[in-house]
Amino acid sequence: MSTAAVAITPFAALSFEEKLDRLALVAVRVGLNLQPGQEIVVSASLEHIPFVRRITEHAYKAGANLVTTLYSDDETTLARYKYAPDSSFDFAAQWMSDGIAQAFRSNAARLGIAGANPSLLKDQDPSKVSRANIAASKASKPAMELVTRHAINWSILAGATPAWAKLVFPDLPEAEAVSKLWEAIFKASRIDGDDPVQDWKNHGANIHKRVKLLNDKRYHTLHFKGPGTDLKVGLADDHLWAGGGGVGGNGIFSNANIPTEECFTTPHKDRVNGTVSASKPLSHQGTLIENIQCTFENGRIVEANASAGQDALRKLIAVDEGAARLGEVALVPHSSPIAQSGLLFWNTLFDENAASHIALGQAYATCLIDGEHMDDAKLASKGANSSLIHVDWMIGGGTMDVDGLDADGKAEPLMRQGEWV
Amino acid sequence: MSTAAVAITPFAALSFEEKLDRLALVAVRVGLNLQPGQEIVVSASLEHIPFVRRITEHAYKAGANLVTTLYSDDETTLARYKYAPDSSFDFAAQWMSDGIAQAFRSNAARLGIAGANPSLLKDQDPSKVSRANIAASKASKPAMELVTRHAINWSILAGATPAWAKLVFPDLPEAEAVSKLWEAIFKASRIDGDDPVQDWKNHGANIHKRVKLLNDKRYHTLHFKGPGTDLKVGLADDHLWAGGGGVGGNGIFSNANIPTEECFTTPHKDRVNGTVSASKPLSHQGTLIENIQCTFENGRIVEANASAGQDALRKLIAVDEGAARLGEVALVPHSSPIAQSGLLFWNTLFDENAASHIALGQAYATCLIDGEHMDDAKLASKGANSSLIHVDWMIGGGTMDVDGLDADGKAEPLMRQGEWV
Ligand SMILES: [Zn+2]
Ligand SMILES: [Zn+2]
Ligand SMILES: [Zn+2]
Ligand SMILES: [Zn+2]
Structure with a gap:
């Protein structure tokens, strides 16, 4: 994939929106290495809407046939713990997991945006949390197996959210904490150089060298x-x-984690x-x-x-x-x-x-x-x-x-x- | 289902949030007539997040096992028309439609929230619009057949959005137009009485009487x-x-459209x-x-x-x-x-x-x-x-x-x- 689309502007001179756009480009071109005609299934929280929009634009520019984003919402998750009947916590949307597995079998790429509130469920009944997680894991096993077997190109990266930022920077006002967390994400995700796509190639080559040494031992x-x-x-x-990205069962090289070290x-x-x-x-x-x-x-x-x-x-x-x-x-x-x-x-x-x-x-x-x-x-x-x-x-x-x-x-x-x- | 949850407060004395909450309650109890243990698949636009949250809360209170909302986003839809390759417009997320059909076959209820920008695609290539619609219709045929055959309890109602409000009230400032459209929706949806759940029962009985006359003819x-x-x-x-609601193949009476006359x-x-x-x-x-x-x-x-x-x-x-x-x-x-x-x-x-x-x-x-x-x-x-x-x-x-x-x-x-x- 060409790197021509990456403007050579010093990172520090970019506006926040331009930095976010650059991370979105890296998600599509480095994380997924999206190929023309592929479909993408994105999972994100509602707080990531502006980021999802940047990613979607880059995905279509890279030739995506369709981008479908599945949004989660902390507020409705909490409403479930507050109001749902007990039977809810042994239940999961099997149809959704099966649908996603079907998408993967049709060569859809998968992009996950992490960053939801890490302590969202801290005050909820741990047994309900555990039961809901087990039900969700069971339901999504067919889809997750395709991911862990690397049948497709997939990637997870992160976007800042207020609740997450507050945990990382507990002493800062919310807006400042969010902004500092974004900067930390940009840096950790190695998009702060002049040519992040090339930087990721070099970084991957370094990890691949270390992987080869370990495999020889x-x-x-x-x-x-x-x-x-x-x-x-x-x-x-x-x-x-393994490390530093790899080729999936569909023949497409991807970086499953951004960052990865x-x-x-x-x-x-x-x-x-x-x-x-x-x-x-x-x-x-x-x-x-x-x-x-x-x-x-x-x-x-x-x-x-x-x-x-x-x-x-x-x-x-x-x-x-x-x-x-x-x-x-x-x-x-x-x-x-x-x-x-x-x-x-x-x-x-x-x-x-x-x-x-x-x-x-x-x-x-x-x-x-x-x-x-x-x-x-x-x-x-x-x-x-x-x-x-x-x-x-x-x-x-x-x-x-x-x-x-x-x-x-x-x-x-x-x-x-x-x-x- | 009990109507006890409906507070007898004159409608005009309610705040906007209370009115929205009442419409959400009517969506769950009158539109879907949701039964304990049912799952719900909601479709909505991102502009409806606050409304979806009210609906989700009422759904869990009514005993829903799980509420899954599929959000559409006008901005990413437009990005598709602007940047996606031509092949995109003969493509649809078959996996999603198949998943939804699977949900319906497992007795999930379906709630649609209408109100997206009615003229969103007016400047797009009509042939692309038509191709994309055909592809989406073909993909969703199995799911839609379960809906048109009334296999499940389902309902569509509406929420105001700025673009829609501007079309209905072109001469008003945006905020005022949105607020007037909500009021019109509340009134048309017959939630402005003291006991909307009972009002809907009476309204349905009137339509059923007319339906019987026509069937006898x-x-x-x-x-x-x-x-x-x-x-x-x-x-x-x-x-x-038919008219005024009916019993689905799953034995549950629902009002498929709010309003319905x-x-x-x-x-x-x-x-x-x-x-x-x-x-x-x-x-x-x-x-x-x-x-x-x-x-x-x-x-x-x-x-x-x-x-x-x-x-x-x-x-x-x-x-x-x-x-x-x-x-x-x-x-x-x-x-x-x-x-x-x-x-x-x-x-x-x-x-x-x-x-x-x-x-x-x-x-x-x-x-x-x-x-x-x-x-x-x-x-x-x-x-x-x-x-x-x-x-x-x-x-x-x-x-x-x-x-x-x-x-x-x-x-x-x-x-x-x-x-x-
Ligand atoms: Zn691990
Ligand atoms: Zn690890
Ligand atoms: Zn019709
Ligand atoms: Zn009609």
Whole structure:
């Protein structure tokens, strides 16, 4: 795709609307790498209407046949918790999930705009929240499988909202907080250079180089050591490191996350042992979970504590058998621009790219050699975990050491004090 | 359903928000007659967010399991016409229509909020507009058939928008025009009494009485006579008059249109002859069509003229074989409150309830004895028309006379100068 449409104006000289427009262009051309004739399904919150409009315009300019945006609304979500009958919380719009899966099978691209209020549901009954999440996850499994198997080109990026900005900048007035959060998003999303499309190419090439090194090593296990953490994460047989974008089953290269700084792969669901402490709080579907500490035995969490949101954490890992096991392990250097911003975003898309992390739940089939062509049983035999959930959870930071171990337990240093050796 | 939730406060003493809330309650309890445990699919434009929120709250209070709103956005629709590739205009979101049909088959209720800009597409290429409409109609046929066969409880009502208000009140400042349009909607929607739920019951009973009279008559043909009109509309064999709400295939009584003032039935697709002049302009999917004059021979339009939008009219009747034939004929007295308001709403939902009308295109299977159980061939054999379109078009007014004719051509007066005799 041509980069000619990108004007070479110093980023700082752009108006807010021009910066937003540039992020929209990057969403379409870098995130999705949208191809002419494709359809797009966008999900966004009502607060993102101006951003969605910029994205839609760029999508049509790039040749989209149709852009359909599915809006969520915090206010009606809360009305559901306040007024809906109890049966509502075991219910989900199966027809919508099936429709979206059908769109993906017809080669639609998927764009998600993150940024809804991270603590929207903090005062709601955790059991209702958990039941509603389970119902929604079950309903959307066919669609989400096409996403996790990378059958299509897809991308998630973020837009600021007042509630989110207030959490990140609690001491600032709302308008200033929102504006600062947008600036942080622009910077983290690497659109602040003269030619963001080219910058993303260079950034991707750097990550791909690191991914190749890791794949050549074929480590048996990663060993994380830091304050409150001594964790051995076995890697799945035939695991494959990924990062920096990839080619989907439909042949289209896309950057699934904007920003992205991680190299990630599939751990072995039965070979995780030791204790791990989260290095950042986790915002999970409206609940904040702080100071997580977990112990693993043979892949499974046997003890889970948190100083806040412990109930939500325990409900989360009880969703199904795979929810208490790992589906992803990822390495991120502490020098990543997001880590260096010093901000806690309370949003996984950003925080997971500021620190090495692990994820509970579903593994990415694409992180196994030939994994896209394996059925569930075959994936499991390689050690890939399966679950309704996939929740990333930050463990890295400036004091984390990581070793790579071979099958005999021989260690070589991978990261020291959060940096690649 | 209980009417206890309706506060007995004089309508004029309510704030705008309270009036809007009352219309939302009527949408849920009278329009849909929502049953506990039902799901609702709402379609609305982004300008209706506050109204959708009121509706959602009442829906959950009435026991809805889930309310999903599909928002359309005039701005992104225009972006499509401006930037999308030509292939876009033969394309529609089949996955979304199929999903909605699936929802209806699972007993979801459907609520539509009308009121988008009636002239949104007036400056766009009529051939693109027509192609996009055809593609959308084809995609949504399975879902629309469930609606026209009244398989579920469904309802359409309206909310004011600035663009619509400007068309109805061109001489007023925007805010005043919007406020006056809301008041007109409230009045036409019969929520201005002390107990709108009871008022709707009484209104429905009155229409049902008239419907019974017409069904007892079993007319062979209706004869419309007025300025520029001399039209004989044969009625389908075993035609059934309807109006004032009805019981759907799911056993739930609903009021499909708010407002509704009409008694309507299925004409015979091959037995319409003569000339007819529209008594009001027609706003069809963003194009205004004015001063329509058509001649019918053996059910088919053989000449179609209009002083504005003639191209759109001719494209409309060329959509398919059934688009040039009638699928509905409806009688509305000139004393209807909407007619008496003297307003031209530029919106079929209102204007069709201010005047007797005919509709091009698809017939309602429910307007034939046992029609819900007939397949397409059987429906056609009775004279029921079939088409991708259904476009109502006003012909009545204070100068229209209507006779009912038996099979031998014997006439008896039905309406004189727009009023029931
Ligand atoms: Zn990750
Ligand atoms: Zn992850
Ligand atoms: Zn009608
Ligand atoms: Zn009609």
